[in-house]
Amino acid sequence: MNPVPVVVIGAGVIGAAIAQSLAARGVGVVLFERAQVAALPAASAASAALLEPLPGADPNLASLARRSLDRLPGLCATLRDRTGIDPGWSRPGTMFVALHPREAEWLRVARLPLYDSIGESPAWLDARTARDLEPALSVQVVGALRIGSTQSVDAPAFTRALVADAASRGATVLAGVGVTGFRREGKRVVAVETDGGEMRCSAVVLAAGAWSASVARLLGTDVPVVPVVPQRGQIMAVVPRATAPRVTHVLHGAGGYAVPKTDGSVLIGATHDDVGFDPSVTPDGLQFLGNLARELVPGIATEPVRATWSGFRPVWRGEDVPPCGPVANLENVMVATGHGAVGMTVAAGVGEVIADLVTGA
Ligand SMILES: Cc1cc2nc3c(=O)[nH]c(=O)nc-3n(C[C@H](O)[C@H](O)[C@H](O)COP(=O)(O)OP(=O)(O)OC[C@H]3O[C@@H](n4cnc5c(N)ncnc54)[C@H](O)[C@@H]3O)c2cc1C
Incomplete structure (x- = not known):
């Protein structure tokens, strides 16, 4: 395990899925959640969590949904067995x-x-x-x-199960700790500043949902706006x-x-x-x-x-589809946010894509 962890910011379903995918591949992860996991008004606490294919959507988004939907039945069974939390999975059509x-x-x-x-x-x-x-x-x-x-889950239970599984695979989950800043050396973020002090990191994944634009601003003026x-x-x-x-x-x-x-x-x-x-x-x-x-x-x-x-x-609110990948001008920061009304649908796919990028797969 990398002694300097990957920091994931935000334990909504997107950050939770990323932390779970990374932890499942043996990557050291610290997941920061400023509030509690899956607590209102985070989208992942509120969601209807109907999970449908997205034909006619942007092809990248549609393929993220496909990857996610293919993964879900097995993932939910694994989460229930490993964590004892029932994600409330069903396939109602x-x-x-x-x-x-x-x-x-x-x-x-x-x-x-x-x-x-x-x-x-x-x-x-x-x-x-x-x-x-x-x-x-x-x-x-x-x-x-x-x-x-069409599949469905219980959104907060699914999110909590992902976080619990990530923790059981070695991830550190720090709920009630917000990220307040970043320490950079050139084009790399070497540490995140938080309510609880500073933590060194090998990479950062920004998954702070609707709050992502304000967190991204803390990265520096040379980093493009995250229009969420x-x-x-x-x-x-x-x-x-x-x-x-x-x-x-x-x-x-x-x-x-x-x-x-x-x-x-x-x-x-x-x-x-x-x-x-x-x-x-x-x-x-x-x-x-x-x-x-x-x-x-x-x-x-x-x-x-x-x-x-x-x-x-x-x-x-950007011109392209919501991002799931590197932030421009920085070498070790990724962003995964802006999935609007389909974030639950794509989350399990986003987790795998970010884990692919971090591990070079
Ligand atoms: C009413 C409603 C119905 C929906 N129905 C569906 C549906 O049927 N199907 C579907 O696919 N999607 C649906 N969605 C959309 C889906 O729920 C969202 O796209 C998804 O939950 C977004 O997840 P997220 O992790 O990006 O954001 P969030 O769940 O909002 O999580 C972001 C987290 O980041 C944390 N955070 C913020 N700032 C910081 C910081 N500085 N440091 C640490 N942590 C921080 C927040 O506290 C929060 O917990 C619905 C949404 C709503 C509101």
Whole structure:
């Protein structure tokens, strides 16, 4: 093991996956988390964590998603066995629900061939079949596109399991310790400064989610801006009673989604609010979520709400896709952030790519 560790900044799902991949390859890692692991308002504590292939997205992002999705079933089983934390993995599949003939047309003409082209075997369901499969759906349904491969996890549990596994493989996890600065020698960062003192490092991976831009500024004025901004997502968990219809697929429609979880809850989300770092759950947000539930899944819209919360998606405002690799002008600093609404989907792939880069694989 390298006596001078790789420092990973941020223990959201991205930093956690990177630390786990590095530790699994025998690389010495110190993971700094300024708050607690997977605590709100970090995105990884808030996430719906529906994990779908991304056909039609930028090819780099789509291939990160593929690498991640291929890895997930085995990874989640390993995490559960090794850490005792159940990541809440399931494969519910997805129904993209058309509530209007125009949406049905678009799904059949534009989306179905796209999923077909990546071997997903999409099926078009008429309204009756869709409602037979998902009785909570609205009677307005005119049809649905079904794909079977969509996976799901419990976002905070998955993140904690990754961190626990990294620790069990030798990583040092320092929660409650924020990174406050960097000590450089030329084009290398030789140490990170933290609330708890300075630590020498062989390399740095910046994975501080929506806070990455401000951490990157501490690297120096010769380092390009990391154009990541926070986007608040408000979301709610409904726990349908035994008399209510069961939701078994991830359901997309009416401008949002309903995601069934292994604990019996259904997450209804989410808003996309450009309000900076304001973590409030608002009347507007709750109205959006209530309307969404009524429109998409009226069968559970009168069931009890267990909780509402919000978190900050790290949204990339650069011209290219979100980065997963070296920072310009520095030799030993990498950045992995800005994955917006698909960070959970790509995390396991990002972890492997950064571990490949660090180890030269
Ligand atoms: C409501 C909602 C629903 C979502 N649904 C989905 C979905 O269905 N599917 C999907 O793929 N994605 C989804 N996402 C997106 C996904 O959750 C995020 O892209 C992903 O969690 C981002 O992970 P991250 O590790 O980059 O950031 P975060 O989880 O925000 O973690 C960053 C961490 O860095 C820490 N940090 C910040 N500064 C410092 C510092 N100076 N020192 C040390 N630590 C620091 C923070 O405390 C935080 O814990 C959703 C997001 C939200 C908010």
